[in-house]
Amino acid sequence: MAATPKSKAEQQTIGVILAERIYAGLIVGHKLSGKLLCWPAEPNTQDAEDENSMVELPADALVQEICKLIVEIVETTEGVKGKLTAVGVALPGLVRQGVVEEAPNLPQLKGARMVDMLATCLAGHGITVPISVVNDADAMAAGLASQHGKLDSFIRVWTIGTGVGYGAYPFTEGVWEGGHSVVTLEDKENYCGCGGRGHLEGIMGHRAMRLRFLDMEPEEVFAAANRKNPDPRCLEFKKLWHKALAAATASSIHFSGAGRFYLTGYNMRFLDLNMLKDYLHQMVKMSPLQSYMLEVVADDETTRVVGAAVAAQRAVGQ
């Protein structure tokens, strides 16, 4: 049975991201077509205070909410019903063959057979479509690659938020969690949500920072580090935070070569780019590896929704 080849402009894919909220949109030719749907509606400013709105929902309920948004797009957009080529869902976790193997920041998803659950739920609404589930940091990388016209080059992205995500595009088969790169051999560094010692996320992750400074919010820590008479403990931590990111980036450069790194996530507000560059310069000394680039980009939902859709399109071979 020969399928009719479709031009890129005709491909209709739905991208979904599961983050502090669920966002979904119809993606046509790597661009959002129509509006981005969101649940729960009416987002406040994206800040850490409402980071936990998804944590309390069981996996089944999350799947149902995701499906509701997909159904809404299909039913309210003319010409989509029966023409959808793929659905891509990005979530913060380690996903293999449609199963969430690990999700430290949404523990209820661990072990969930997401692709099967979504397929069953959508079939109940009369929608049959190939579904891909990918890591949200990889979706961010795919979204940035498509927005910046770099779908043909290798890019990496750090997402610094509640946790720390590492994504790369093009996707490669395998299991990796760059946010859990070991960046220190210090025995006391055990704040990572995964339980591992010396991890990047255990230093940079929002949750880990709260655990480390029980008496101060991360915002206060950085404010105290940046004022004229810095608090020594806070300044020390600010340096550690930047060294950790430099170390993980340097390791990635030493393993996979120089190239472009995007930096994003709501805690990029704490970034001192010069400090990061300075540490990275101290850590990467071999000249063939020094052509790396760092670029700070806004953490916007649309990019990640596009990325989830791009991932799904590639999974169905388009």
Ligand SMILES: [Zn+2]
């Ligand atoms: Zn970890």
